[in-house]
Amino acid sequence: MLSLFKKFKDGLQKTAAAVFKAVGKLGGIFGNKQLDDAMIEELEEALIGADFGVETTDEIMAEIKKAYAKDKTLRGQAAAEIGASVLKGILVGSEGRLSELPTEADKPVVIALIGVNGSGKTTTTAKLGYAFKRDGREPVLGACDTFRAAANEQIKVWSERLGLELVSSHQGADAAAVAFDAWSSAVARRRPILVLDTAGRLHTKTNLLNELVKIRRVLEKKDATAPQHRWLVLDGSLGSNSIEQARVFHREFGLTGLIITKLDGTSRGGALVGIFRELKLPIYFTGFGEQPEDLQPFSIENYVDAVFGLKE
Numbered sequence: 001m002l003s004l005f006k007k008f009k010d011g012l013q014k015t016a017a018a019v020f021k022a023v024g025k026l027g028g029i030f031g032n033k034q035l036d037d038a039m040i041e042e043l044e045e046a047l048i049g050a051d052f053g054v055e056t057t058d059e060i061m062a063e064i065k066k067a068y069a070k071d072k073t074l075r076g077q078a079a080a081e082i083g084a085s086v087l088k089g090i091l092v093g094s095e096g097r098l099s100e101l102p103t104e105a106d107k108p109v110v111i112a113l114i115g116v117n118g119s120g121k122t123t124t125t126a127k128l129g130y131a132f133k134r135d136g137r138e139p140v141l142g143a144c145d146t147f148r149a150a151a152n153e154q155i156k157v158w159s160e161r162l163g164l165e166l167v168s169s170h171q172g173a174d175a176a177a178v179a180f181d182a183w184s185s186a187v188a189r190r191r192p193i194l195v196l197d198t199a200g201r202l203h204t205k206t207n208l209l210n211e212l213v214k215i216r217r218v219l220e221k222k223d224a225t226a227p228q229h230r231w232l233v234l235d236g237s238l239g240s241n242s243i244e245q246a247r248v249f250h251r252e253f254g255l256t257g258l259i260i261t262k263l264d265g266t267s268r269g270g271a272l273v274g275i276f277r278e279l280k281l282p283i284y285f286t287g288f289g290e291q292p293e294d295l296q297p298f299s300i301e302n303y304v305d306a307v308f309g310l311k312e
């Protein structure tokens with residue numbers, strides 16, 4: 001799908017540029033220049049610079065160096081293909097996919113979005129709702145971020161703009177009660193999916209983490225399997241620094257997946273690989289901008305090809 005690839009290509013421009021930067025002056029490793037030792041070294045540094053991490057960089061470079069040792073006339077395109085193939089192997093299992101949802105259901109599948117303030121939860125809730133609606137699965141959104149005054153307003157504006165059904169309450173209201181009402185509303189309307197925005201919290205604040213546990217407990221009374229999805233929304237521009245944050249949320253809340261936002265704003269989009277390797281959690285969606293359609297299902301193929309400049 002070319003248009004989907006374009007989203008990845010445009011969204012990962014800065015990361016791809018960082019990978020290319022080192023060798024750009026030579027016409028780009030991914031042009032068809034012949035490699036030399038200096039280019040290999042620069043590529044290695046560029047991968048580290050794009051936050052792929054030492055382990056992943058070493059694995060990529062080991063294969064490129066092996067091929068180069070065998071054939072000193074190795075060209076840029078061939079090296080890029082080797083790198084891409086190693087990276088695709090590392091990312092096996094990282095594509096989160098929801099099983100096919102019905103258009104109507106007795107009980108909704110519940111997705112709870114979790115994460116620190118500013119990671120993109122509220123806007124991602126709306127974007128996700130929009131993606132489901134476009135797909136013919138009318139969702140209900142629950143504004144469980146009752147902590148931040150602006151969050152309620154923000155999600156209301158988005159919901160109206162995108163024609164999404166929203167259940168919300170006033171600032172300071174009990175978040176679990178909103179979750180309960182949103183769930184009931186989804187059941188009454190036979191909606192197949194419920195997306196809950198939750199209050200941003202520091203992963204170090206236990207009392208706030210407890211609020212998440214309460215949301216979960218309230219939902220479990222209605223449906224022992226809910227919330228079926230507990231996705232951590234991570235700001236991709238923070239790079240590998242967010243791994244520790246993710247670890248704490250995972251321990252406390254049992255995450256089932258990730259959404260990585262703001263990849264458009266960073267040259268360190270390689271961090272996604274380290275985050276996956278560390279947490280072994282599937283990445284369901286990636287965010288490439290502020291428009292509703294800028295949230296796209298994560299695709300290993302598109303991500304790797306965009307980073308290595310393998311496709312136009």
Ligand code: GDP
Nearest residue numbers: 117118119120121122123261262287288289290
């Ligand atoms: P929350 O505090 O976690 O609910 O975060 P918000 O949803 O309020 O998002 C914080 C800011 O990040 C907003 O200005 C969003 O428009 C912006 N944002 C969210 N996702 C993306 C993305 O993928 N790319 C860019 N460039 N901005 C984003």
